[in-house]
Amino acid sequence: MSQPTRQHLRVETVTGTTVVTFVESSLLSEEVIQEVGDQLASLVEDQGNTRLLLNFSNVKFMSSAILGQLIKLNKKVTRANGRLKLCGFAPTLREVFRISQLDRLFEIYDDEQLALDRF
DSSP states (O other), X not given: OOOOOOOOEEEXXXXXXXXXXXXXXXXXXXXXXXXXXXXXXHHHHTTOOOEEEEEOTTOSEXXXXXXXHXXXXXXXXXXTTOEEEEEOOOHHHHXXXXXXXXXXXXXXXXXXXXXXXXX
């Protein structure tokens, strides 16, 4: 019998926007990254959430594979005529987005409230 999928995300609605906070401080294992990707996709495909804010304030380490999951999620949100924003990165993680030029693809904010104010 397979293990139940762990919830790696805390999801809440704030003024019409689905705010997703990562529960884990480390997004490194292939299994966790796949589960996170599935849970994020489900928010758009199954639950119809098209205004998403992903809060990374708890995340200290992440694999580059999570970037692929975020790019896929961005495509899903865009196809659904929605908006995806990211916030709360530690300086070292924010630098990863700058170096990979993903800061041009994603709207990235320092904190959750600022991102919510810009929806």
